[in-house]
Each structure stands twice: as C-alpha cells, then as structure tokens.
Amino acid sequence: xxxxxxxxRPEPTPDAAYVHALAADAPIAxxxxxxxxxxxxxxxxxxxxxxxxxYQLQGPATAPVVFVxxxxxxxxxxxxxxxxxxxxxxxxxxxPGRTLDPAQLRLLAFDFVGADxxxxxxIDTTDQADAIAVLLDALGIARLHAFVGYSYGALVGxxxxxxxxxxxxxxxxxxxAHRAHPYAAAWRALQRQAVALGQLQCADxxxxxxxxxxxxxxxxxxxxxxxxxxxxxxxxxxxVRVAAEDYLDAAxxxxxxxxxxxxxxxxxxxxxxxxxxxxxxxxxxxxxxxEGDRLVPLADAxxxxxxxxxxxxxxVLRSPYGHDAFLKETDRIDALLATAxxxxxxxxxx
Amino acid sequence: xxxxxxxxRPEPTPDAAYVHALAADAPIAxxxxxxxxxxxxxxxxxxxxxxxxxYQLQGPATAPVVFVxxxxxxxxxxxxxxxxxxxxxxxxxxxPGRTLDPAQLRLLAFDFVGADxxxxxxIDTTDQADAIAVLLDALGIARLHAFVGYSYGALVGxxxxxxxxxxxxxxxxxxxAHRAHPYAAAWRALQRQAVALGQLQCADxxxxxxxxxxxxxxxxxxxxxxxxxxxxxxxxxxxVRVAAEDYLDAAxxxxxxxxxxxxxxxxxxxxxxxxxxxxxxxxxxxxxxxEGDRLVPLADAxxxxxxxxxxxxxxVLRSPYGHDAFLKETDRIDALLATAxxxxxxxxxx
Numbered sequence: 001x002x003x004x005x006x007x008x009r010p011e012p013t014p015d016a017a018y019v020h021a022l023a024a025d026a027p028i029a030x031x032x033x034x035x036x037x038x039x040x041x042x043x044x045x046x047x048x049x050x051x052x053x054x055y056q057l058q059g060p061a062t063a064p065v066v067f068v069x070x071x072x073x074x075x076x077x078x079x080x081x082x083x084x085x086x087x088x089x090x091x092x093x094x095x096p097g098r099t100l101d102p103a104q105l106r107l108l109a110f111d112f113v114g115a116d117x118x119x120x121x122x123i124d125t126t127d128q129a130d131a132i133a134v135l136l137d138a139l140g141i142a143r144l145h146a147f148v149g150y151s152y153g154a155l156v157g158x159x160x161x162x163x164x165x166x167x168x169x170x171x172x173x174x175x176x177a178h179r180a181h182p183y184a185a186a187w188r189a190l191q192r193q194a195v196a197l198g199q200l201q202c203a204d205x206x207x208x209x210x211x212x213x214x215x216x217x218x219x220x221x222x223x224x225x226x227x228x229x230x231x232x233x234x235x236x237x238x239x240v241r242v243a244a245e246d247y248l249d250a251a252x253x254x255x256x257x258x259x260x261x262x263x264x265x266x267x268x269x270x271x272x273x274x275x276x277x278x279x280x281x282x283x284x285x286x287x288x289x290x291e292g293d294r295l296v297p298l299a300d301a302x303x304x305x306x307x308x309x310x311x312x313x314x315x316v317l318r319s320p321y322g323h324d325a326f327l328k329e330t331d332r333i334d335a336l337l338a339t340a341x342x343x344x345x346x347x348x349x350x
Numbered sequence: 351x352x353x354x355x356x357x358x359r360p361e362p363t364p365d366a367a368y369v370h371a372l373a374a375d376a377p378i379a380x381x382x383x384x385x386x387x388x389x390x391x392x393x394x395x396x397x398x399x400x401x402x403x404x405y406q407l408q409g410p411a412t413a414p415v416v417f418v419x420x421x422x423x424x425x426x427x428x429x430x431x432x433x434x435x436x437x438x439x440x441x442x443x444x445x446p447g448r449t450l451d452p453a454q455l456r457l458l459a460f461d462f463v464g465a466d467x468x469x470x471x472x473i474d475t476t477d478q479a480d481a482i483a484v485l486l487d488a489l490g491i492a493r494l495h496a497f498v499g500y501s502y503g504a505l506v507g508x509x510x511x512x513x514x515x516x517x518x519x520x521x522x523x524x525x526x527a528h529r530a531h532p533y534a535a536a537w538r539a540l541q542r543q544a545v546a547l548g549q550l551q552c553a554d555x556x557x558x559x560x561x562x563x564x565x566x567x568x569x570x571x572x573x574x575x576x577x578x579x580x581x582x583x584x585x586x587x588x589x590v591r592v593a594a595e596d597y598l599d600a601a602x603x604x605x606x607x608x609x610x611x612x613x614x615x616x617x618x619x620x621x622x623x624x625x626x627x628x629x630x631x632x633x634x635x636x637x638x639x640x641e642g643d644r645l646v647p648l649a650d651a652x653x654x655x656x657x658x659x660x661x662x663x664x665x666v667l668r669s670p671y672g673h674d675a676f677l678k679e680t681d682r683i684d685a686l687l688a689t690a691x692x693x694x695x696x697x698x699x700x
Binding site: 185275 | 395396471529530531532533534535536537538539540543544547548550551552553556557560563564567571572575576578579580582583585588589590591592593594595598619622623625644647
C-alpha cells in the first residue's frame with residue numbers, strides 16, 4: 001500500500017521541540033517532542049492530497065508507545081507538560097499516577113487530518129488511520145503498545161486496527177462503534193445544515209456556534225441538564241430564554257474562536273462516512289460503551305462486539321454524562337484503561 | 351376572572367358552517383360546525399390582546415362534549431367529515447368505531463392562540479386554557495365530558511384542569527407533563543436560534559425548515575431511524591449526505607409551506623413557559639407516558655403523577671415512535687382512551 005508520495009519525507013520542522021525538563025518546579029523530567037510533517041496521502045474519497053501531520057510525543061524514549069485520540073475537537077496536546085504549559089484536552093487522564101502516566105508511557109497524539117481547515121474534501125477514518133501509519137513510519141515506531149481512542153478517536157482506532165493490524169498490540173475504543181448510527185448521523189447532518197445556513201450570508205461563526213450547541217446536546221444527557229438547568233425560563237425583551245441558553249451560547253462562542261469552519265464540517269462528515277467491518281479487526285479490543293450515550297447506542301457496541309468475536313470484550317458504564325463520560329468519569333475510565341492496557345496479548349514478549 | 355372584554359361577543363362568523371350530511375356517499379350524518387370569534391384575552395405575559403379563536407365542533411348536538419388538542423402544529427380539523435373533506439391531523443383516532451367516534455361524541459377542537467401568526471408575543475399555556483373557557487362560554491358548553499390532550503395539548507389540558515376545574519370531568523394527558531424538561535427546553539431554544547439565524551439572512555423559510563427538522567429528531571427515536579435510514583452515506587458534489595436527509599428535507603419544506611414563522615416561534619416558546627403545580631389539578635387525570643419519549647422523560651410523568659395524588663393514574667407505553675406515539679400507536683392509544691373516557695368520575699350522573 002503506497003500511502004505516502006516518496007518525494008515527501010518527514011523532516012524535522014521549525015516548530016519541533018525536544019525538551020529536557022530541568023526546571024526546579026518540574027520534579028519529573030519528561031521528554032516532549034512536537035513536530036509536523038508534510039505528506040501526500042492517498043485519501044479514500046478525494047485522491048492524493050497534501051496534508052500536514054502535527055504530532056506530539058511525550059514520555060521516555062524507551063517506554064511503550066500508546067497512541068491517544070479523542071473527539072473531532074481533540075488535538076495533539078493531551079496535557080500540560082514542561083515544554084507546553086497550557087492545559088490539554090485529556091488533563092484528567094494523562095497525569096502522574098494515572099494509567100496514561102507520561103513518566104511510564106510514551107504518549108503519541110496528533111491533530112486529525114483536516115483539523116487545520118486546509119483540506120476541504122471528504123475525509124474518511126481510513127485516511128486518518130493511514131496518516132497515523134505514515135506518522136509511525138516517520139517516527140520509527142514499529143508497533144504501538146496500545147491505541148486508546150474515544151469518540152471519533154475510537155472510530156479511527158478501529159479503522160487503524162483493521163488496516164494496520166501489525167502496528168498495534170491492543171485497542172481501547174470508547175464511545176465509538178463500527179459505523180455511525182443513522183439517528184446520530186441525521187443529527188450531525190442538521191448541524192452541518194446550520195453551518196450552511198450561516199454561510200448563506202457570511203454568518204459562518206453564528207452557524208458554527210449553533211451547530212456546536214446542537215452537538216453539545218448530543219454529547220450530554222437530560223439527567224445532567226435537569227440537574228444544572230432547572231430554573232424556569234425568563235421573558236427577555238419579549239422573547240423566552242431558557243435556563244441552559246447562557247451556558248450553550250458561551251460554549252458555542254468558545255468553540256467558534258478555536259475551530260475553523262471547514263475543519264468542523266469535514267470532521268463532522270467524517271464520522272458519518274465511517275464504516276469498518278468488525279470481522280476485519282484482529283487486534284485485542286476493549287470496547288467501552290456508555291449506557292445513555294445519545295450518539296452511540298449500547299446496541300451498536302454489542303454489534304461491534306459480536307463482530308470482534310474472540311478479540312473483543314465489552315465494558316459498560318452508566319453515566320449522566322452520556323457520550324462525554326470519557327472526559328468526565330475519569331476515575332472509572334482510568335480503572336478500565338489500567339485493566340485493558342495491562343492485559344497480555346499474543347504479541348507481548350513472554 | 352375577567353378573561354374576555356365584554357365589548358366583544360362571540361357571533362356567527364362568515365365561515366361558520368352547519369351542515370347536515372345528506373350526500374349518498376356519507377352514510378352517517380354528522381353535525382359539523384366551524385366558526386371563529388374575536389375576543390380580547392388577558393394574556394399572562396403580554397397584557398390584554400385581541401385574538402381570534404377558530405373552532406370546529408363535530409358530532410350530535412346532544413352527545414357529551416370532548417375537547418381534543420394536539421401538538422403545536424395541530425388545529426381544529428381533527429378528521430375529514432361531510433363538511434370538510436380534507437384529512438385532519440387525528441384521522442386514525444377520530445373515526446367510526448373508535449373511542450373518539452364523531453357519531454357518539456361531540457368533538458371540539460380549536461386552532462391554538464397564536465397559530466395564525468397574528469400574535470407576536472409570549473403565549474402561555476394559561477392563555478390557551480383561558481381561551482378555551484371563553485370558547486365554551488360562547489358555545490354554551492357548561493362542562494366538558496373530557497379533555498384529551500397530546501403533547502402541547504396535554505400541557506394546555508393540565509392548565510385548563512388547574513384553572514377551570516368545574517368545566518371538565520376528566521383529563522387524558524398524553525406525552526406532556528407539568529413543566530418542560532430542561533433538556534427539551536434547550537433543544538427547542540436552539541431550534542428557535544436556527545430560525546433567528548435564518549431571519550438574519552432573510553432566509554426565514556430555511557431557518558424554520560431546519561428548526562422543524564431538529565424538532566423531528568426529538569419527536570422520533572433512534573430505533574425508528576435505524577430501521578428506516580440504515581443506508582451508508584453518499585458523497586454528492588463533494589459533500590457527505592446521510593440517508594435520512596432527503597426525508598428530513600422534505601418534511602421541513604412541507605412544514606414551512608403551512609406554518610407562519612411567528613406562530614411556530616411563539617408556540618415553541620409557549621411549551622417552555624409552561625408550568626403548572628400538579629397539586630392544583632383536582633380533576634381525574636390519566637397521564638399517558640411513552641418510554642423512549644425524548645422530550646418528556648418518564649420521570650417527569652411520575653413526578654406529575656405524585657403531585658396529582660388520588661386524582662392521577664399513569665399508563666406507560668413503549669413505542670419506537672417516542673413522543674409521536676400518540677399519532678402512530680393508534681390502536682393502543684384508542685384502547686387507553688376507551689378506558690379513560692368510560693371511567694366514572696364524581697361528577698357523573700348516578
């Protein structure tokens with residue numbers, strides 16, 4: 001399989017940083033590498049495309065490598081570290097003492113293909129999986145100790161395991177299945193319509209904000225909203241305003257400020273394009289499903305498990321956070337990760 | 351309570367029709383009256399307002415009167431009849447042999463206050479309830495045999511029972527509770543934002559269409575979508591199009607063609623304004639809840655029931671149609687209505 005045009009080779013890039021944390025307030029020295037590489041990728045729906053892969057690698061050079069991927073808004077920066085002090089998107093799970101301890105494991109993450117908004121074309125989860133294989137080649141990583149994916153990252157992980165089985169020893173797929181559920185797909189399609197409506201007259205930001213707010217309803221649950229937003233509505237300037245609107249408004253605005261519209265559109269589409277035959281996955285896989293997830297019904301996780309056969313096991317969480325449980329139920333998720341990452345596989349050294 | 355300005359009295363209106371069905375292909379003679387009256391109503395949030403109440407009354411003049419109210423898109427025309435041959439919104443349940451048989455009962459329905467789009471102000475369910483009381487006065491109906499309400503109509507029924515207990519003997523409230531659930535309220539608020547986004551672009555129709563499509567997701571369930579729209583997505587002109595989009599598009603367009611934007615906005619708001627203390631309802635009430643209803647969780651029906659005390663009873667349906675079960679599970683709903691409408695109440699003649 002020729003995924004990468006050989007005329008383009010990964011090279012050290014100007015923003016690559018290799019940092020030895022020596023500051024007195026950083027008791028544990030972490031190796032952190034950030035880099036990017038320009039590659040030509042054979043995409044599934046849009047032919048050969050040039051894309052930039054931006055990655056971050058954190059942890060001792062000799063530690064087992066774990067690839068971590070999150071939702072479509074996640075990125076390469078998992079957690080604050082000595083080189084990059086800003087908070088990451090997985091701060092609660094990537095920390096000393098956790099299973100994903102950057103002193104014990106080498107954690108690799110990347111910005112999804114399309115996340116920079118530069119690729120305005122349909123993006124498949126196969127494209128993401130193949131890009132990761134290219135990235136591993138470039139970094140000289142023969143085989144991952146594990147791939148941990150949540151939401152879109154779980155879809156990419158399943159696709160990676162199906163297409164590059166020799167490159168990964170075990171997979172943990174949280175809140176993601178072998179295909180998008182038709183109801184969730186419809187929900188996302190309408191979010192994309194909201195963006196299109198905004199784009200009619202250069203109100204891209206309002207459209208994306210609204211799309212994000214609708215998406216948030218799918219990430220959370222009625223139980224959580226009932227607890228947080230039980231106040232009666234108000235009539236403001238002759239219009240009814242319900243209790244959750246301030247919260248949703250602010251969340252939408254925050255999202256717009258950091259997300260290119262094209263990136264959001266193409267990654268939203270990508271979730272709906274996702275299809276993988278579970279029987280093609282021959283890597284030990286722990287499927288984690290959340291009862292109450294409004295995007296990925298438990299039934300789909302069960303279908304995935306059936307297809308995985310002896311390679312699969314299922315863990316079910318009940319959480320008022322629904323699809324977002326991975327980011328919220330961090331103690332329980334950490335315990336699940338501990339079990340999954342320590343389980344022996346046929347590929348482990350005896 | 352002065353609900354109606356005495357300067358305005360109900361009068362026969364030009365569109366009122368009193369029809370004896372004599373045509374050979376109409377074997378059962380139905381009395382059908384359609385009329386309207388202009389009244390001044392003391393609204394809860396917007397002071398005195400002039401509104402037009404449009405009603406339809408179908409059935410023998412001496413039969414017990416049952417008021418029937420549906421969702422915000424419902425209206426006075428329940429079912430095709432000798433005077434008005436077009437299909438009504440409750441065709442499956444208002445028919446010979448059904449509990450709501452127009453040969454056995456006198457069925458009254460109206461267009462909700464605000465449904466004509468003429469009232470651009472917050473509309474409360476108390477306004478609807480009071481308008482119904484005015485209508486009963488005008489029609490010389492002292493007391494309803496029953497009020498059957500579904501969705502928004504259930505909210506109006508609960509409010510009517512709380513405010514005008516002497517005017518109704520029993521209430522059947524399907525898929526509606528004592529308040530809007532905060533999650534459902536947030537969902538509707540975002541639909542209203544979609545309309546606002548459309549209005550910003552002078553694309554009112556697109557905005558309302560999108561709002562309606564989001565609303566439809568809340569009326570139905572993932573189970574139904576999984577059965578109907580399981581086809582993989584297509585890439586059309588470089589964009590991903592999922593299986594449910596044609597269906598949703600068409601539904602949105604149909605809705606826009608018959609719904610004034612202002613009417614939809616104000617009635618959507620009205621659902622969120624709705625609050626009634628269940629302890630204020632002292633009318634025998636059958637609450638019908640649908641397990642899987644994404645707008646009215648079973649837990650809210652249970653809270654309503656607790657507040658109703660000895661006046662309440664709960665029937666729970668499981669249906670893949672969720673909130674729309676009333677319109678789809680017609681045999682089971684008919685059976686529930688039969689039981690509820692035949693149950694004796696303290697106000698029945700001995």
